[in-house]
Amino acid sequence: MSMQQLKETMELLHKGGAVPLNVVEAVNDLLEKVGQQPELWECPGCGFTYDACHEDIDPATGEGNGNHTCPLCELIDVDREQDRLRKALGDALKLMDKKFYGMAHKNLVEALGQEGEGNQ
Ligand SMILES: [Zn+2]
Structure with a gap:
């Protein structure tokens, strides 16, 4: 039963x-x-949806800035970054084992330099 039908049924019962x-x-x-359905924001990345009134907070004003961040995609991003850094560390340790310190250093610096890449 739709809302309109329910309304009409109630009217009839009342009459x-x-x-x-x-x-x-x-x-x-x-x-x-x-x-009164809330306006929804849908993540273009994963389709996760939430009430659009929860905007990202602008650190300067402390108020919503009209943007939205998907908590799920954010988690995935953090996971990916951790994996990347862990792998870089593993590779560097292997190189150090072989006394390739220069190469290990280069790898570490490169891994650190890529920080945040892919978030743009
Ligand atoms: Zn998402």
Whole structure:
């Protein structure tokens, strides 16, 4: 039953004398609330959706800046970054084992220099 149908049914029941007016009004109020769907923001990356009123906070003003960050994609990004750094460290340790300190240093510096890449 759609909301409109429910409304009409309540009206009919009320006219037939079965449902008191205050009950009809309460149902109508409730239906109106239910009908007020929040505006949703959908992540273009993964499709995760949440209430668009939760905007990113601008550190300068402390207020929403109109942008949205997907918490799921953010987690995936952090995971990826950790994996990358761990791999770079592993590679550097292997090189140091072979006393290739120069190469190990170069790898580490490169890994650190790429920090945040892919977030743009
Ligand atoms: Zn996402």
